[in-house]
Amino acid sequence: MRTYKRSTTIGKIKIIELTDKERLQLEEGFRRGKSHSFRMRCRAILLKSNGLTSKEVGIQTEMTHISVNSWVRRFECEGVKGLATRPGRGRKPIMDSSDEDAVRRAIENDRQSVKKAKEAWQQASGKKASESTFRTFLSALARDTDV
Secondary structure, three states: OOOOOEEEEEHHHHHHHHOOHHHHHHHHHHHHHHHHHHHHHHHHHHHHHOOHHHHHHHHHHHHHHOHHHHHHHHHHHHHHHHHHHOOOOOOOOOOOHHHHHHHHHHHHOOOOOHHHHHHHHHHOOOOOOHHHHHHHHHHHHHHHHHH
């Protein structure tokens, strides 16, 4: 269900009309939001409600005016919750918790050579990773077992 927020256009500038509740939510999101991107999206909406152009907002939030307009549309449709990053975004990790057992077996079989252990893990899992990725994963495993 799409609900649209009220907005006015003065010349070519679209000004978003915020309720007191929305303004408080956006200000709270700008001050205490979990991610930098969410805080900047809240700030962009607040700036648009003050009558700035999308280009001016973009300069202050380090976004393009196209991105500003996209976030304005999403805010109009979904409200403050629409400014959050949706799940499933970003690059997926090459190695995850499902690889722990295979990595442990590979290291136990060849404790002296990370390169040989990595090759054994790659054979067993069918995945490929750089040596630095493999070492980082090993470090994380070691930290987990130390605790």
